[in-house]
Amino acid sequence: MTEINQYLGFIKEIKSVTRTDWTQSGxxxxxxxxxxxxxxxxxxxxxxxxxLDYEK
Structure with missing residues (x-):
């Protein structure tokens, strides 16, 4: 797998990970x-x- 394919796979996966927080709309x-x-x-x-520490 090329580096760009690995990167794209990571982006697709992170989009599906939900946090334990909720938006104002619920x-x-x-x-x-x-x-x-x-x-x-x-x-x-x-x-x-x-x-603010912008590098964090």
Whole structure:
């Protein structure tokens, strides 16, 4: 299996992993959705909250 196929397989698998947390609408959130929201939050607030550790 090539490296790109392994990467794509990982992406497909992580999308199906649900967290133990729920969204405000009552739906269980996937790990991928959670990570995406954190990235968006970081991008939106990287200059407004300088004390946050963005590399974590």
């Amino acid at each position: 739906r269980q959130e996937s790990t991928a959705e959670h990570a995406w929201r954190l990235v968006l939050f970081r991008s939106a607030y990287c200059k407004k909250i300088p004390e």
